[in-house]
Amino acid sequence: MTLRTGRHFLQIPGPTNVPDSVLRAMAAPVIDHRGPEFAELTHRLLAALSPVFGTESPVIVYPASGTGAWEAALVNTLSPGDRVLCFETGHFASLWRTMAVGLGLDVDFVPGDWRHGADPEALAARLAADPAHTVKAVCVVHNETSTGVTSRIAEIRAALDAAGHPALLLVDTISSLGSIDYRHDDWGVDVTVAGSQKGLMLPPGLSFNAVSEKALRASETARLPRSYWDWQPVIEANRKGFFHYTPATNLLYGLEEALRLLAAEGLPEVFARHARHAAATRAAVRGWGLEVLCADEREYSGSLTGVLLPEGHDADKVREIVLERFDMSLGAGLGRLAGKVFRIGHLGHFNDLTLAGTLAGVQMGLELSGVPLASHGLDAALDILRTP
Incomplete structure (x- = not known):
């Protein structure tokens, strides 16, 4: 060798690359994830995450890769047979489509050349052809990691608004969050999907959903099977500073330090x-x-x-x-x-x-x-x- x-x-x-200070933070001893010290950590983290997503809505944290956050976004908002619109912007957009098909959704896949982002004009045309509002969600990868192409989410939102279409907007920010300007609330995103291992400067292992009020209402009637990915138990536990599963404690230590670094810069x-x-x-x-x-x-x-x-x-x-x-x-x-x-x-x-x-x-x-x-x-x- x-x-x-x-x-x-x-x-x-x-x-x-993970900053040295984040690595050092992760080396701290594990604490009781049902104790008061952990509850304080959770409340600090959730408050610090909000500006990174550009939201005042709940941000849900899972011990998972970004793929898990994809699944959480779909199963919490949709029902079997629902029609979703996805854009073929690259490899990861194609994988998200494959997941949606596997979950029993009816996917309308807008073809692309992998050199351009999601086309707001193509979206407008698809929505105009859907007066019955059969499309329940639009799925877009903000920054396609396989190509280096960033879709214009604000223009996608504008196309939805101009059409008066009620479809949910689901956006993957796995390789853009913390690196490229992103605004969950201002751009009217319903579910933002993210992971820890890119702009957040952590090892793989955490994933996130930022969730609008509209998405939370959709979750009340969505019928795709969910258990681990169910938002409601996480939100309920978070109110008291806890999680309804065993959290990735040391990754959360690292997340707090990474968020501190982003805020300091x-x-x-x-x-x-x-x-x-x-x-x-x-x-x-x-x-x-x-x-x-x-x-x-x-x-x-x-x-x-x-x-x-x-x-x-x-x-x-x-x-x-x-x-x-x-x-x-x-x-x-x-x-x-x-x-x-x-x-x-x-x-x-x-x-x-x-x-x-x-x-x-x-x-x-x-x-x-x-x-x-x-x-x-x-x-x-x-x-x-x-x-x-």
């Missing part, structure tokens, strides 16, 4: 930092003469950048060389993008020098892989990073 020195560059778009500053690093990364890609996968500048992701390689070149080979030579992990192309795309994660606990090192490693890996490229990609990124 090759001996590695220095830090490993984990530049996949999640799980992301300030969310607007966090979003600006991510946008700046994303712009520098795209400058590097174009400086290499390569193509950013996202095709609409309004939908550029602050969390990650998908890089499309020329025909005849294997993105996985680039990733393999970068890992072997420079001890850096890049995101693979998923689904229909396998071998065609690699993904550079630039989210979470991240700074200018980390990005500069990341892009230097990518440039060297591309050169060693025989991908034809111009040599000024890194310089183009540094020009942006030099600017305060």
Whole structure:
């Protein structure tokens, strides 16, 4: 086994690097999850989570991956045979659709090219063709982790409002929350789905639903089977500072510290930092003469950048060389993008020098892989990073 020195560059778009202070917080002893100290922790956490989601509605925490939060969003609001509208924006949007079908929902899947986000005009057309309001929910991935494309949720909400359509709006923010501006209340989202392992700078293991009053009313009549995922017992227990299941105590310690870090930096500053690093990364890609996968500048992701390689070149080979030579992990192309795309994660606990090192490693890996490229990609990124 090759001996590695220095830090490993984990530049996949999640799980992301965990700050040292979060790791230290997680190392604290476990406490009684039925005791008063834990109740105080729960109340502090729920209060600190609200501004990150941009909501005054309940935020429900599960010991689960983001996939669990997907399921919770569906089973708490819908009944067998309900019609839902989903947008094919990438691999994870497709997986959410697969889950919905498996749960017995009737899914209307709006096709996409994986280079654009959810189309508000396409939504408006679908809603106009549904005067009977048979569509019960619209499911959108805010930031598609497989592509680096961010859907315009405010415009999706506007299309629903313009149509006067009562469908619920369910939004996946797994790779955008804490990295890209998001507003659950202002954008009229009914259920926001999130996970701990990306912008929240934690290991995998926690997932979240932020839930509107409209979604809570829908849960009273929804008939999809639910037990572990049922919102009501969690909300009831949270009022007293507890959970109706055994919580992931040490992850909650880490969450409190991660939320403290976000608040100390300030969310607007966090979003600006991510946008700046994303712009520098795209400058590097174009400086290499390569193509950013996202095709609409309004939908550029602050969390990650998908890089499309020329025909005849294997993105996985680039990733393999970068890992072997420079001890850096890049995101693979998923689904229909396998071998065609690699993904550079630039989210979470991240700074200018980390990005500069990341892009230097990518440039060297591309050169060693025989991908034809111009040599000024890194310089183009540094020009942006030099600017305060």
